[in-house]
Amino acid sequence: MENKSQTIVLSLKYVLLAILTGVLVGIIDTVFGRGLLTISDFRTGHYLYLIPFLPFAGLLITWLYYHFSETSLKGMTLVFETGQKKREDIPLLLIPLVMSGTWITHLFGGSAGREGVAVQIGAVLSHVLGRRFHLPKDSRVMLITGMAAGFGGLFQTPLTAVFFSMEVIVAGKIQYEALLPALIASYTAAYTSHTLGLEKLYVPLKDTLEISDAGMAVRLIVLGIIFGLTGRLFSFLLAKSKKFFGEKIKNPYFRIGVISIPLALILFLLYNGRYSGLGTNLISAAFSGGMIYSYDWILKLLLTILTLAIGYQGGEVTPLFSIGASLGIVLGGILSISPVHCAALGYAAVFAGATNTLLAPVLIGLEVFGANDMVPFLIVCIFAYLVNGDKSIYGAQEVRK
Structure with missing residues (x-):
């Protein structure tokens, strides 16, 4: 009976933390995403004056990481190592460093993406929350939950975010134990970021490719x-x-x-x-x-x-x-x-x-x-x-x- 009660309490913790993670990550994703779009528009209009300074931007990014948290240079590798139980902690400083580093990269014309940043933000935040609320140390559930929130909040494709997070850490094995909290966090983050004005790419295809032959x-x-x-x-x-x-x-x-x-x-x-x-x-x-x-x-x-x-x-x-x-x-x-x-x-x-x-x-x-x-x-x-x-x-x- 006691084990059953502990399981119920743990499940409730995961659900509540999934909602909290979704809201917080959705807010951060919005700040990051809207900031990135503004920066990209500004660079497009002033590329003549910005791209020539890309080397100096690179030096600044490198200095920021080596000065504040050299470990954070590993980026997504930290997330994978934590999910594979090869490390216990991800530096909280990773969030401001990866956000600022990505903004600087895009401002001065580097060719790069954004999803890795969102996934790292979600993973770090959920990992910290899991520790604060004394969830099992070796559990991947909160990590996957945060990854799903990060991806879902930025791209507003919550189902994609859930299954990406469950299948990417260990290729060939889907972490179904994280399905419910990841689903809750992903949809919460997507709803939060959409409410705060982050737009989703949606291009409905009107015709259908007929596979008749x-x-x-x-x-x-x-x-x-x-x-x-x-x-x-x-x-x-x-x-x-x-x-x-x-x-x-x-x-x-x-x-x-x-x-x-x-x-x-x-x-x-x-x-x-x-x-x-x-x-x-x-x-x-x-x-x-x-x-x-x-x-x-x-x-x-x-x-x-x-x-x-x-x-x-x-x-x-x-x-x-x-x-x-x-x-x-x-x-x-x-x-x-x-x-x-x-x-x-x-x-x-x-x-x-x-x-x-x-x-x-x-x-x-x-x-x-x-x-x-x-x-x-x-x-x-x-x-x-x-x-x-x-x-x-x-x-x-x-x-x-």
């Missing part, structure tokens, strides 16, 4: 393989680049200060900073009939890798969305499939190929583009996942066979 099914499989290999290429090059620059240029100030000079020059010269920032300009162009060049996807891929590999802050997922969407436009013309539908499939499937996850990419396709193409999303994401080869943008991800 073997030819269309084969083309969808080909799409899945190409998108999966693209995600795998991103993961492979990111890991190799980080290792290469870390070994060849050991001084972090010299590394970011010197390599960012040609990076800034390239970003400055290529179409007025077209490849700076999140890549939402490419996503918008893909779904609104704007100009997409055949090489947009590869340039965005390479410049994002270079930005992150030398020490700038930000996530990888939004650039992956833009890479997938712009590549989809190109492949749609080649394979005689609606380019907009291909862009939507690429948006989800490159994410699958780069993160070594399956359910979350399918769900983001449904939450962002509607349920009309559920079967095509499933087919393309499955094959993207299968050709991934267990490669991931998260080097600390554990793979369970």
